[in-house]
Amino acid sequence: MKVVKELKKWIELYEEVHAATEELQLAYDYIKEEIITEEELDATYNKCLSLVESLEFRNMLRQEADQMGCILKINSGAGGTESQDWASMLMRMYMRWAESNGYKLTISNLQEGDEAGIKTVTMQIEGDYAYGYLKGENGVHRLVRVSPYNAQGKRMTSFASVFVTPLIDDTIEIEINAADYTWDTFRSGGAGGQNVNKVETGVRLRYNYKDPDTGETREILIENTESRSQLGNRENAMRLLRSMLYDIALQKRMAEQQKVESNKKKIEWGSQIRSYVFDDRRVKDHRTNYQTSDVNGVMDGEIDGFIKAYLMEFAGDENVEK
Numbered sequence: 001m002k003v004v005k006e007l008k009k010w011i012e013l014y015e016e017v018h019a020a021t022e023e024l025q026l027a028y029d030y031i032k033e034e035i036i037t038e039e040e041l042d043a044t045y046n047k048c049l050s051l052v053e054s055l056e057f058r059n060m061l062r063q064e065a066d067q068m069g070c071i072l073k074i075n076s077g078a079g080g081t082e083s084q085d086w087a088s089m090l091m092r093m094y095m096r097w098a099e100s101n102g103y104k105l106t107i108s109n110l111q112e113g114d115e116a117g118i119k120t121v122t123m124q125i126e127g128d129y130a131y132g133y134l135k136g137e138n139g140v141h142r143l144v145r146v147s148p149y150n151a152q153g154k155r156m157t158s159f160a161s162v163f164v165t166p167l168i169d170d171t172i173e174i175e176i177n178a179a180d181y182t183w184d185t186f187r188s189g190g191a192g193g194q195n196v197n198k199v200e201t202g203v204r205l206r207y208n209y210k211d212p213d214t215g216e217t218r219e220i221l222i223e224n225t226e227s228r229s230q231l232g233n234r235e236n237a238m239r240l241l242r243s244m245l246y247d248i249a250l251q252k253r254m255a256e257q258q259k260v261e262s263n264k265k266k267i268e269w270g271s272q273i274r275s276y277v278f279d280d281r282r283v284k285d286h287r288t289n290y291q292t293s294d295v296n297g298v299m300d301g302e303i304d305g306f307i308k309a310y311l312m313e314f315a316g317d318e319n320v321e322k
Contacts, residue, residue, distance in 0.1 A: 066132030077159035084117030096301025
């Protein structure tokens, strides 16, 4: 049913574009006969162009994981309160983006900052193509502004890192050996709820991941406090673990593909990808050179321009077959 639904969507989009192009052809005929105005012709043309670009944009999302939801994690960088405040601003930006696009968003782990903002947050964004749209957000985000936390009113630079991984569903099988993980429980922090500080509902999952290629072992640590029940938190922690293991396998596959296609443009994970300069009213992506002066709009979740610019420039490389 999932495959049928996906194919049906492509057919509907094609039919919508086809109808728009026919309407545009009629509009050109009508303008010659002065049945419609030039303004109406321009409106029809812009509508058709928008639909074609939208279909082309969707065609950039053809990787195996693109259609999945995603796990988005934000960590504040060095700099204390200033960087923690920046991390919370990024969290709000992605929350507003998810809300405006009709995605379901769940916060599975949140650690408040010492004075303001957050140290880290893990969010699950569920819905079609959430990972495909947000995968280009991976990396370091840089803020430049006059800090409200600096008494001298100096211009400060802050950093926060964003990590995006696919949120896998039950149709993908990931083998997890029960002997390789252990559980800890702890009391969930925060306000509200009769049991929130009395019962150990929070869970901490430790998984010993062994790299099948190198044999190296490292620990994967996942904390979950989303549910009021320990069982619910355990189930969600396991789902997050499966998603992380899937992403590790996916990254290996992509790395192998990059070795074969050495002429591809490479985006280094963890590199500085975008600067938000509040004083100059400028947000610029350093990979695509796409920029906007609508800083307030961007911080309210209007990041589709950056997403589209990234996918149109780099997703085509990802879709090249070996």
